[in-house]
Each structure stands twice: as C-alpha cells, then as structure tokens.
Amino acid sequence: MWSSRLAFILAATGSAVGLGNIWKFPYITGENGGGAFVVVYLLCIAMIGIPIMIAEVSLGRRGRLSPINTMKQLARADGASQNWKYLGWMGVIAAFLILSFYSVIGGWSLSYIGHAFSGEFEGAGSDKIGAIFGAMLSSPETLMIWHSVFLLIVVAILSQGIRSGLEKAVNVLMPMLFLLLLVMVGYAMSTSQFSQAVDFLFTPDFSKLTTEGILSALGHAFFTLSLGSCAMMAYGSFLPSQVSVARTAITVSVIDTVVALLAGLAIFPLAFANGLEPSAGPGLIFQTLPIAFGQMPAGTFFATLFFSLLLIAAITSAISMLEPLIEWLEEQRGINRKVAALIAGVLVWSVGLLTVFSFNNWADLHPLSFVPVFAEKTFFDIFDYLTANIMLPLGGLFIVVYFAWFMNPDAARHEVGIKSDNVYRLTHFVMRYVSPALVLIVFLYNLL
Numbered sequence: 001m002w003s004s005r006l007a008f009i010l011a012a013t014g015s016a017v018g019l020g021n022i023w024k025f026p027y028i029t030g031e032n033g034g035g036a037f038v039v040v041y042l043l044c045i046a047m048i049g050i051p052i053m054i055a056e057v058s059l060g061r062r063g064r065l066s067p068i069n070t071m072k073q074l075a076r077a078d079g080a081s082q083n084w085k086y087l088g089w090m091g092v093i094a095a096f097l098i099l100s101f102y103s104v105i106g107g108w109s110l111s112y113i114g115h116a117f118s119g120e121f122e123g124a125g126s127d128k129i130g131a132i133f134g135a136m137l138s139s140p141e142t143l144m145i146w147h148s149v150f151l152l153i154v155v156a157i158l159s160q161g162i163r164s165g166l167e168k169a170v171n172v173l174m175p176m177l178f179l180l181l182l183v184m185v186g187y188a189m190s191t192s193q194f195s196q197a198v199d200f201l202f203t204p205d206f207s208k209l210t211t212e213g214i215l216s217a218l219g220h221a222f223f224t225l226s227l228g229s230c231a232m233m234a235y236g237s238f239l240p241s242q243v244s245v246a247r248t249a250i251t252v253s254v255i256d257t258v259v260a261l262l263a264g265l266a267i268f269p270l271a272f273a274n275g276l277e278p279s280a281g282p283g284l285i286f287q288t289l290p291i292a293f294g295q296m297p298a299g300t301f302f303a304t305l306f307f308s309l310l311l312i313a314a315i316t317s318a319i320s321m322l323e324p325l326i327e328w329l330e331e332q333r334g335i336n337r338k339v340a341a342l343i344a345g346v347l348v349w350s351v352g353l354l355t356v357f358s359f360n361n362w363a364d365l366h367p368l369s370f371v372p373v374f375a376e377k378t379f380f381d382i383f384d385y386l387t388a389n390i391m392l393p394l395g396g397l398f399i400v401v402y403f404a405w406f407m408n409p410d411a412a413r414h415e416v417g418i419k420s421d422n423v424y425r426l427t428h429f430v431m432r433y434v435s436p437a438l439v440l441i442v443f444l445y446n447l448l
C-alpha cells in the first residue's frame with residue numbers, strides 16, 4: 001500500500017504530469033488554434049476527466065489486483081458479465097502502445113540534456129536550435145539509442161518495484177519542475193510577446209475549432225490525466241481504504257492542469273518572439289525553450305536542469321504505463337517481476353522502432369492510407385491518434401459506465417468517500433449520465 005494519501009497523490013501526480021503536459025499540450029493547442037481548444041480541454045477535464053478519475057481509482061481500490069483481474073473480480077462480485085475483463089486488456093494494450101512512442105520522445109529529452117550541458121544553447125538563435133533538433137530527428141541511430149536508454153531506465157525501476165523510489169522522486173523533483181516552469185513563465189513575461197501569447201491561449205475563437213479539434217481536446221484530457229488505460233486503476237489498488245477518492249482525484253487533476261497551462265504560458269511567448277508557428281508540431285518545445293535558455297543568465301545550468309526534470313516527469317509517467325501489464329504477468333502467469341519487466345521492455349522497444357523511423361526514413365510512409373482518419377498519418381501519428389483519441393476515451397467511457405451502472409451502489413458510494421448526500425447525488429448523476437453522454441457525443445460527431 002501507499003504509505004498515505006500524500007504518497008498516492010504523489011504517485012498519481014507522477015503518472016499524470018509528464019510529456020503530456022509539457023510537450024504535447026502546447027503543440028496540440030498550437031495546432032488547434034489556441035483559446036477555443038483550451039476551453040474545450042478544460043471543460044473535458046472538469047466534466048469528464050475528474051469524474052472518470054474518481055471511477056477508475058475507486059474500481060482499482062475495490063479490486064486491489066492488477067486491472068485485468070480487478071475487473072474480473074468486480075464483475076463477479078457485482079454479478080456483471082465476465083467480458084468486463086476486456087476493459088482491463090484494452091487499457092493495458094493502450095498503455096503499451098503509448099509507451100512505445102512516449103519512450104522515443106522521452107529519448108528526445110535525454111538527448112537534450114546532453115546538448116544543454118555542453119553549452120550548445122548559449123546565445124543560439126532559432127536557426128541553430130532548429131538545426132540541432134533536425135539533426136536529432138533525421139538520425140534513426142540517435143533516436144534509437146536514446147529510446148533504448150529511456151526504456152532501460154524505466155525497466156530497471158519497474159523491476160525493483162515502484163513504490164519507495166517513486167514517492168521520493170515525485171516528492172522532491174515535481175515541486176522543482178514546477179518552480180522551474182514558473183521561472184520560465186517569468187522569463188516569458190519579459191518578452192514583448194507575452195500578452196499575444198495570453199491572448200492566443202485564453203481568448204477563444206470558436207471559428208478555429210474543428211470537430212477533430214474537439215476530439216483531440218477530449219483525447220488529451222484522458223491522456224494527460226492517465227485515464228482509460230487502467231494506470232490509475234493500478235495505482236488505486238494501493239490506496240489506503242480510509243482516503244477520500246473524490247478529493248484526491250480533484251487534487252491530482254488540478255495540479256496536472258496548472259502544469260499544462262504554465263507550460264503553455266512559458267512556450268508561446270517564445271514561439272512568437274522567435275518567429276515560430278504555434279502549429280510547428282511535436283518539436284515545439286524542443287525548438288523554443290532552448291532559445292530562451294540560451295539568452296538567460298546561467299542558461300546552461302537551467303537548461304540542463306529543465307530537461308533532466310522533464311526526463312524524470314516522463315519516467316514517472318512511463319512507469320505507470322507498464323505497471324498494469326507487469327502486475328498481470330506476475331499475478332496470472334507467476335512470472336517474476338524482473339523477468340516480466342524485461343519481457344515487457346523488449347516488446348515495447350521493438351514497437352517503438354516504428355516511431356523512431358516515423359521521423360526520418362519513413363516520414364512519408366502512411367501505412368494506413370486506405371483508412372480515411374489515418375490517411376496522412378505516419379506510424380507515430382497513428383499510435384498517438386489511436387490511443388489518445390480512441391482507446392483512452394473508450395476505456396474511460398466503459399470505466400465510468402461500469403462504476404455508475406453496474407457496480408453495487410453502496411460499494412460505489414463507500415469508495416468515493418463523499419460525505420454530503422447532495423454532493424454525492426450530483427457526482428453520481430454526472431458519472432451516470434453527463435460524462436458518458438459527452439464522450440459519446442464527441443465520438444459520434446467525429447464519425448458522422
């Protein structure tokens with residue numbers, strides 16, 4: 001078990017806060033035109049993300065097993081169909097696919113620690129930084145090496161068992177990352193483009209919002225809160241029984257959202273100040289932040305620190321993606337933890353190669369071009385879209401539906417831990433009708 005509520009909050013925050021907040025949120029916000037996308041994203045966090053986090057953590061705590069077996073066991077206890085175990089399976093597969101590309105991007109941060117430390121960013125303009133980024137992307141060997149190192153670290157930690165190390169890492173390093181983001185926002189405020197960036201992020205222009213943008217906002221709410229992949233269910237299974245799940249879920253979601261917004265506030269002023277398009281894509285933070293580090297006092301130190309902390313945030317998220325699969329291998333197949341971690345790591349590594357080549361040799365390869373939604377997409381784009389926009393929302397939908405429709409109502413109420421009758425009734429109503437309906441509406445809109 002986690003030693004306390006705080007320990008769980010730290011671990012869950014470690015899972016939630018990661019590349020999703022600092023790397024992905026800014027670039028997809030940029031690609032989707034800014035403010036209106038942010039509004040939809042925030043609504044998704046509040047109306048869908050928080051309720052589903054409450055459901056997912058509650059299921060995990062009641063089952064107290066790996067997600068797949070938790071779902072089996074709960075379905076048995078509640079007299080529901082055994083097919084609910086496939087929900088656990090879908091989550092495990094989604095998390096596996098996410099990790100395959102997440103690890104490659106984690107590798108980018110690793111590579112950038114080296115660039116930062118060597119002082120290359122000092123006084124560099126957007127051309128030089130663009131060239132560093134381009135050189136990294138165009139070399140499959142470079143990407144493969146860092147992808148391997150990243151996964152090695154993750155597997156090494158997982159094979160030791162996660163709890164004690166995770167608590168410590170998150171306890172000290174997350175607040176540091178947070179402070180450093182504040183420093184970066186402070187720096188961004190000193191550029192004359194700060195108000196333009198605030199405008200871009202917070203003044204919604206709904207004419208820029210497409211139905212696909214709405215789906216991305218929904219998908220990102222799941223991705224950034226680690227929902228729908230059973231990662232939170234796995235962590236919930238270690239949560240002490242007297243803790244209020246509802247309060248805890250809200251705390252984690254608020255921290256996660258604040259980190260993402262800070263990242264946006266730090267990055268867009270720099271993008272505007274250096275003539276980069278907000279829609280520059282996955283390279284956005286790697287092409288903007290180094291310029292700022294290169295200009296500030298002690299920039300080499302801050303840059304090295306920043307990319308190291310980003311790496312740690314990525315690692316604490318990556319751990320939560322693989323933990324459910326490893327728990328299952330241990331529980332079900334009796335495989336020892338070290339071997340399980342190794343097997344899982346090798347598999348993820350292999351699939352990750354498809355992402356490695358998506359940025360160079362296969363940048364123009366669109367393997368599923370016969371499927372309309374995947375027409376223009378590389379392997380990396382496909383994994384990203386399939387997991388964030390389809391599998392996670394679907395997983396989350398089933399999780400909240402199970403919780404609100406199939407789980408024994410007394411057990412449900414007991415897990416959530418909301419004392420006031422009225423507040424609980426409202427929460428339950430949202431979980432039963434509002435969140436599932438909203439997910440379905442966004443899905444249907446995109447299908448039609």
Ligand code: PHE
Pocket residue numbers: 015016017018019020021095098222223224225226227229231317318320321
């Ligand atoms: N929430 C993590 C991030 O924002 C990513 C993640 C997704 C982690 C799904 C676990 C499961 O970086």
